[in-house]
Amino acid sequence: MTKRAPVPSSRPPQRHRTVQEYEHDTYKLKGKLKEPAVCPQCGAVFHKGRWTWVSKPAQAHGAVCPACHRIADKYPKGMLTLNGPYFVARREEILNLARNEEAKEKKEHPLARLMAIEERPEGTVILTTDSHLPRRIGEALHHAYDGEFAFHYDEGEQFVRATWSR
Ligand SMILES: [Zn+2]
Numbered sequence: 001m002t003k004r005a006p007v008p009s010s011r012p013p014q015r016h017r018t019v020q021e022y023e024h025d026t027y028k029l030k031g032k033l034k035e036p037a038v039c040p041q042c043g044a045v046f047h048k049g050r051w052t053w054v055s056k057p058a059q060a061h062g063a064v065c066p067a068c069h070r071i072a073d074k075y076p077k078g079m080l081t082l083n084g085p086y087f088v089a090r091r092e093e094i095l096n097l098a099r100n101e102e103a104k105e106k107k108e109h110p111l112a113r114l115m116a117i118e119e120r121p122e123g124t125v126i127l128t129t130d131s132h133l134p135r136r137i138g139e140a141l142h143h144a145y146d147g148e149f150a151f152h153y154d155e156g157e158q159f160v161r162a163t164w165s166r
Helices: 066-073 085-089 090-107 131-144
Strands: 046-047 050-054 078-083 114-120 124-126 148-153 161-166
Touching: 078 085, 078 090, 078 131, 085 090, 090 114, 090 124, 090 131, 131 148, 131 161
Parallel strands: 078 161
Antiparallel strands: 046 050, 078 124, 114 124, 148 161
């Protein structure tokens, strides 16, 4: 079982929060992964049913992890849109906070990564390889800067769309 990191106490209490366990991302997985396996691209190790950053075991099979597959295919599992005049004025600082949140999340969950940061008409869009990071970053921004934060999961929770604006 994977436990979620503690959530900031300042999050809005009115929002119902369902417990989201980290599911094993099976993107592009052909059959059952043999263990231990190591991703030749990022070095993540598949062990006891999950991807971790343990050191590479001897005799590990090579298997590209779902996050590296998604990055290569540009096939995100979540997105966070950032916009508003306050954001534009402090863009770099805010994106740094987003990168720091990614670094913390990725330590525990190797498949949670920033895939791309794109400029679109609706704002700056952060694409992620997992469906937890957009919410984690959005909540951190809300905690640090207030503003408006919202997210929703698509049907089946296969994709999350989040927005933070100020
Ligand atoms: Zn990988």
